[in-house]
Amino acid sequence: MPKEFVFFTYLLESYAQSRHTRAADVLAALDAQGRTEFVYNMYEMYHSEAIENAFRDIDSLIATGEPGW
Numbered sequence: 001m002p003k004e005f006v007f008f009t010y011l012l013e014s015y016a017q018s019r020h021t022r023a024a025d026v027l028a029a030l031d032a033q034g035r036t037e038f039v040y041n042m043y044e045m046y047h048s049e050a051i052e053n054a055f056r057d058i059d060s061l062i063a064t065g066e067p068g069w
């Protein structure tokens with residue numbers, strides 16, 4: 001499996017756990033905003049920063065469709 005996929009899966013599961021929801025629901029919310037591929041492609045940034053930064057970005061992507069930065 002590509003390292004990007006492994007991290008993407010970890011990120012969704014971790015984010016879902018921190019927000020007391022299911023990874024499938026997070027994925028559906030990202031899909032609804034058309035941002036799943038964006039999150040997947042952010043591997044280089046997300047895996048090298050504090051995971052809370054990625055979580056804040058995902059919060060923004062789900063709420064507005066735009067990254068938090």
